[in-house]
Amino acid sequence: MWLITAGPTREHLDDVRFLSNASSGRMGYALAAAAREAGHEVVLVSGPVDLPAPAGVEVVRVTSASEMLRAAAGRLDDAGRCDVIAGVAAVCDFRPRVRQPGKPPKGAGPLQVELVENPDVLATLAGLRLPRGEGGARFARFTVGFALEVLGPADLDLEAAEARARDKLERKHLDAIVLNGVETLGAAVARVFWLPRKGARFELPPMTKEAVARWLVSTIEHELDE
């Protein structure tokens, strides 16, 4: 089973207002569709997006990061095994410490919102498996994350972005990470780099998210076969 997260999360201040980001969910949905077309069983845990469920894919719809983690971890427990975890969702790092009920009326003057850190969905899911080399069964055979960075025009910017993405790969115990630019958010065409744990950076030529998804599926399948 391939477990894929997609879309943004929403972190509510009250019943109306929330913190979020512009993730369209397209990359995650495309990856789910491509994995399904390649014959895999796919569970897609999706934040709020305006996309239909890809054919043959079980979609679990959630709102917040906490719900996403709970839903995804629940699928792991039920399934027993998991081939791939792909954390494509643009999970909000922070949520308001307090969610107020209803829609509080507009107050006067400046307002402070206290934020607290969200659980790291992918790192937590990736950490559910036993450490490498200890002989235990790995829960997911392959875990891949996505890193969203501002990719400047200079090579130095890219080097710095890759360093941050590889740091994330280590911190989250991933097998590979996909680095893409902030301008990718909500766009149809993505600028994408593949960073495997053991191996050099590979830049994909400009292509649609659907094409990136098919490339990722065959690359991950290749890694699983090794």
Place this chain on the structure above:
Amino acid sequence: MWLITAGPTREHLDDVRFLSNASSGRMGYALAAAAREAGHEVVLVSGPVDLPAPAGVEVVRVTSASEMLRAAAGRLDDAGRCDVIAGVAAVCDFRPRVRQPGKPPKGAGPLQVELVENPDVLATLAGLRLPRGEGGARFARFTVGFALEVLGPADLDLEAAEARARDKLERKHLDAIVLNGVETLGAAVARVFWLPRKGARFELPPMTKEAVARWLVSTIEHELDE
């Protein structure tokens, strides 16, 4: 010309994170389509939504409340005259005081975000006309707003919601206000009350947003004829 605002606004903390709400834009887009079908020239100033431009409607796409106000006020200036202003957008009341560039890395521990009040788009647009009774030309012949309230099951809740909506009507110098429930956000069917400045509350029977839009257009046309 009918000037209609629609959708949510997004108030960015940085290039990735923003404050927003779940407005789908459907009510505003439906109103724009219905007004156009009734033969009116329509300009739709729209926050970020996933809806196509209604046929024959000029759509001006914006992100933040400040941009929405600027774009809408700019259309008023260009057009010289305006028949109707309909503020259907769910404009964010507040924005972060500072927008940070890029995507700041996740820090450690709690974080404070300072918010400041946004300009009131509809009140400002409605205020651009001369006060009633001073003999000056009114900029818009009819101004209608929308009030989103938590409508509880009890009549008392509804009375309180109507009082708050009528307060808003006065504060913003509107001719009428449409009261709807928070559960309407993003939904296809709306529970809607029409509150004219001079006249009693009227509850529309449950119907789609498209039907509500057609009802509103003919009601506003009737008011304009009087």
